[in-house]
Amino acid sequence: MKLLLVAATSFEVKDFISYCNSPEVEREHQVDLLVTGVGMVATAFSMGRALASRDFDLAINAGIAGSFNRDLKIGETVVVKEDRFAELGAENNDDFLSIDELGFGTSSYKSSFSHSFLNSLSGVSGITVNKVHGRQSSIESTIKLLKPDIESMEGAAFFYACKEVNLPALQLRSISNYVEPRNKDSWQIPLAVTNLNATLNGFIRQL
Incomplete structure (x- = not known):
C-alpha cells in the first residue's frame, strides 16, 4: 500500500518513520513522508505539489493538538x-x-477513511486556525459558535487537498495541552508525541 504521511514537523513523527523503515513494514507498505511546515497555507501548498506528481492509496495527517x-x-x-x-x-x-x-x-471537511483499528480511539471534531487560542473570551466564543473538541493549524487544509483529488484521508492527533490562556508549563508535548507514534505504529501493523 502506498501511504503519504503528512506532518507539520518531522519531530512529531520521527519514531514512526524509523519504524516504517523496518523490513516488517517495507514488505507491506511504501510510506512517503511529507513535512509541510506549520500552518494551513504551508500544508495546502505542500500537499498540492506532492499530489500533483505522485499517486497514493491513503494519506495520513499526524500531529499534536490542543483540546477544548x-x-x-x-x-x-x-x-x-x-x-x-x-x-x-x-x-x-x-x-x-x-x-x-x-x-x-x-469550511468543513470530513474524514474519508475508516478501519476497525480506529474504533478504539475517540472520534472528535476539529477546527483549523491561523492563531491558536490563548484568551479566555475568544475561547468561550469559539466553543459557543463551533463546539470543537480540538484545534490544529493544518487539519482542514489536509482534508481539503485530499478531497480535491479523491484520496482517502485519515487525521490522527495526540493531545498536548488544553486550550486555555497560554500556559506552556502545563503542556506535555513529549508525552503526546510518544503516544501519537505508538498509535501510528499499531495502526500500520493492522493495515
Whole structure:
C-alpha cells in the first residue's frame, strides 16, 4: 500500500518513520513522508505539489493538538472525524458568517477513511486556525459558535487537498495541552508525541 504521511514537523513523527523503515513494514507498505511546515497555507501548498506528481492509496495527517474538550486526556490520541476552517468567513458586527453562509465555498471537511483499528480511539471534531487560542473570551466564543473538541493549524487544509483529488484521508492527533490562556508549563508535548507514534505504529501493523 502506498501511504503519504503528512506532518507539520518531522519531530512529531520521527519514531514512526524509523519504524516504517523496518523490513516488517517495507514488505507491506511504501510510506512517503511529507513535512509541510506549520500552518494551513504551508500544508495546502505542500500537499498540492506532492499530489500533483505522485499517486497514493491513503494519506495520513499526524500531529499534536490542543483540546477544548476536558474529557479528552492529555497524551490521548484521537481520530478527527471532521475539521473546519474556523476563521474562513466574515464578521457581521458581533456575529460571524462562515464561507458557507456567504455562499462562497465550504469550511468543513470530513474524514474519508475508516478501519476497525480506529474504533478504539475517540472520534472528535476539529477546527483549523491561523492563531491558536490563548484568551479566555475568544475561547468561550469559539466553543459557543463551533463546539470543537480540538484545534490544529493544518487539519482542514489536509482534508481539503485530499478531497480535491479523491484520496482517502485519515487525521490522527495526540493531545498536548488544553486550550486555555497560554500556559506552556502545563503542556506535555513529549508525552503526546510518544503516544501519537505508538498509535501510528499499531495502526500500520493492522493495515
